[in-house]
Amino acid sequence: MCAHMQRQTLTFDLMSEPPKCCICLDEFTNPASLPCGHCFCLGCIGEYWRIHGACQCPLCMAVFPTRPQLKTDPTTQTEDTTVPLKAGEVPCDFCPTKRRAVKSCLVCLASYCDAHLEPHYQSEALGRHLLISVVKNMEDSVCRVHGKQLNRFCRSDQTCICAMCAHTEHRGHHIIPINKEAAKKKVKLKRIRIKLQQAIQERVSKVEKIKLSVDRSGENPKEAWAQNKELVQQLEEEISELQRKNTELEQLSQTEDNLHFLQVCSMVKSQNISNQSY
Template sequence: LKETCIWIPLCCICLEEFARPASLPCGHRFCLSCIGEYWRIHGACRCPLCKAFFPTRPPLNAAQTHGAGVPTEEEEAPPLKAGEVPCDLCPAKRRAVKSCLACLASYCAAHLEPHYQREDLGRHLLINVVKNLEDPACGLHGKQLQKFCRSDRTCICAMCAQTEHRGHHIVSIHREATKMKVKSGETSPPSTLKG
């Protein structure tokens, strides 16, 4: 069940409504002056949210600057490539960049921003995009994701637990999701996650 709510997009640097919003190549948006100052202070062109690094200062021209924080229905989305997952909130079905295990939804960069800005959503467990959140599979081994690596903060399969994540702090997805729900104030464990 998706809730309808009014969301005013905010710049996550100044926490104000966007003033001359600028979109980075990774899709995250900030006030033009805020991102410029952030890069000046940190001495590198890096996205404050996803930490994407840009070796040279990316151009922030009219083609990348939008009047609102979230893409409108009229804005054309590039067609999805084979295997890409669409955003569950976009009428235009933009490419999803993360999936949320608490919401059981996948989001494009613009619709993911509330998960970085709102404290309650910030506690949700974000994972790399998966097609079927009811039964996500490992992209490396094709096996069901049943474990959570706390060391790397990612969902993994049993095979990953024995190889790439050997020696890491690993728990069941169900246990981690329950912990995240308790932290966010919800008491019932998620019924769709098995592990």
């Protein structure tokens, strides 16, 4: 009798527990039913199909020749629209209320919350896109080949790479952490700015000497100025351009994000700003 009561209690406890997804072993999030009748979290079955490359039920192993149209039960979806974003969390690019993003897509170059991520699991075309953990400024900070964070710098090719790049395309190259390369470039940037400031001062001194010589000459001031006007204008244009470059490099040197700093440095170098002789 006691054993019978124990079995009844166990059955009651099991039946009282909320249903769980057999993939994540947690309560359903946006439950989606397959044609075979089995139910999974939309994200779980979507990821399962994307990783395995085939539309198959993980339980009964039924194979679906064409991707089934997955529909979720809106009454069981969790809503967190009123929950403010925590520090470091990335907002969904498509939410007017800025819900927390749960995945980023390397093809769409956007981040999605649970709700706006659904089409990537429901559509056959979007299902082929590469989804990764959420990242900020993903179009700039993620390797477009491997979907990994750009956290290394290849000195051989002067480009930011990910860990997988270091073992494939850039194998055998001179590779260092991004923070070390950024520190070296900031030192070099400081030297370039010193040269720029010296070049500016030299040209300012030349202009002042020309103006002083015109004032001290016993000739007609207008005629004396006309002879030096073109040279003064050229020097003033050079001063203006050097000051512009100096301001640009000063702003660049204050960049805190090492990856962004190196990426901008590459753009500056391509414009021959750091390779000119002053």
